[in-house]
Amino acid sequence: MYLLDDLLYFPDPLEAPAHGLAAIGGDLEVERLLLAYRSGFFPWYNDGEPICWWSPDPRMVFNLNLDAPMRITKSLAQSRRNKGYVIKENTCFERVMRACMSVPRSDQDGTWINEDMVKAYVNLHEMGHAKSLEVFSNDELVGGLYGVDLPDHGIFCGESMFSQATDASKIALWCLVEQLQEKNYQLIDAQVYNDHLASLGAVEMDRNKFIECLHRRY
Template identity: 50%
Template sequence: MYFLSQELFFPPVEEASPEGVIAIGGDLSSERLILAYRSGIFPWFNDDEPILWWAPPERMVLFFEDLKISKSMRNVLNQNKFKVTFNTAFREVITNCKKIKRKDQPDTWITDEMVEAYCQLNKLGFAKSVEVWENEELVGGLYGIDLGHIFCGESMFSKVSNASKVAFIHLAKQLELANYKLLDCQVYNEHLASLGCVEIEREDFMIILNQ
C-alpha cells in the first residue's frame, strides 16, 4: 500500500491490497482526482479516516446492452411523471446524496471536503449530474465523473420511489447513444445488479479504460 505525498502519483492498480486499497493520504485536488479516475482509482473513506484510494479486484459495471428495465419500471417511465435534466443542479444533487439516509449505513462517506472537491470538478467539466424532478421538486438524481468514453458513477439518491432508477436509466441511454464503452458503478450491490450491472475483473476494466 502506498502513502501519498504532495507528488501527483498513483502506483499501478495491480499493487492494491486484496480488498482493493491502493493508497492512503494525499488530497482531493482536482488534478489528483482526475489522475485517479483516469488510472482506475477512486476515493472512498469516512469523515474520521485519512483519504483512502481504491482499485477493487472486481469492478461493478453496466454494459448498455445488459440494461434491465422491469415491466413496472417501464410503466413508470411511460407515465412521464418525472422530468429528467442533465447537469443543471450538481451541488443540489451531491448534497442530497450526502444527506440521504441509507439502509444499514449509520452515516455518509460523502464528506464536506468531497462535496467542495466534486463541485470544483463540475466547474471544470469532469463531474456531472442527472436530476429527476417531480412537480418542480428535485426528488432524485446521481452524479459521477465523465471520462469521455466511460462514466464513473459515484452516488445516487431518491426521495420518492423509483426516482434514482429513472436517473440511472436515462443516463445509461444517453451514454449508449454517445457511444460510451460502459457505466462504471465501482462496487457490487443488489440494486445495481437488478438493473443489469455485472462484476468484471479489474484487469478487464483497465483494458477498456485505457482504450
C-alpha cells in the same frame, strides 16, 4: 500500501490487493482526482480519516456494449411513462450531491460524502469533469445521480444516486444509460458490488479487463 504526498502519482492498480485499498493520503484537488479516475482509482473513506484510494477486483460495472445493460422492469417502464417526471442535466449538481449525502440507506450506517468531497466534486463539475442528472416532479427535485465523466475513455464513473419518489433514481440511471450508449461509451463504473446494483443489471468485471477498457482512447 502507498502513502501519497504532494507528488501527483498513483501506483499500478493491478498491484492492489483484491479488496482494492492501494494508497492513502494526498488530497482531493482536481488534478489528483482526474489522475485517480483515469488510473482506475476512486476515493472512499470516513470523515476525519486519511483519504483512501481504491481499485477493487472485481469491479462492478454496467456494460454499455450490451443491448440491455440495465434491467428494465414493467413497473419501472410504467413509472417513466406515467409519473410525469422531468429529467434535467447539470442544473443543480451540488443539490444532488447533498441529497445523496443526506438520504438514509438501509445497508449503511452513514455516508462517505463529506464537506471536503462536496467541494472537490463541485470543483470537478465546474471544470466540466463531473455531471449530474436530476429528476423533478412538479418542480421538486425527487431523484438523481452524479459522477465523473471520462469521455476520452468512454467511461462514466458513477458516484452516488438518491430517490425520494418512486423509481426516480432508477429513471435517472436509465436516462444516463441511453445517453451514454448514444455516445458509444463502454461502461458505467459502479465501483463495488451491492445487491441493489446487481438487481439493476450491473455485473462484476475482472479488474484487468476494467483497466484495459480504461486505457482505450476515444
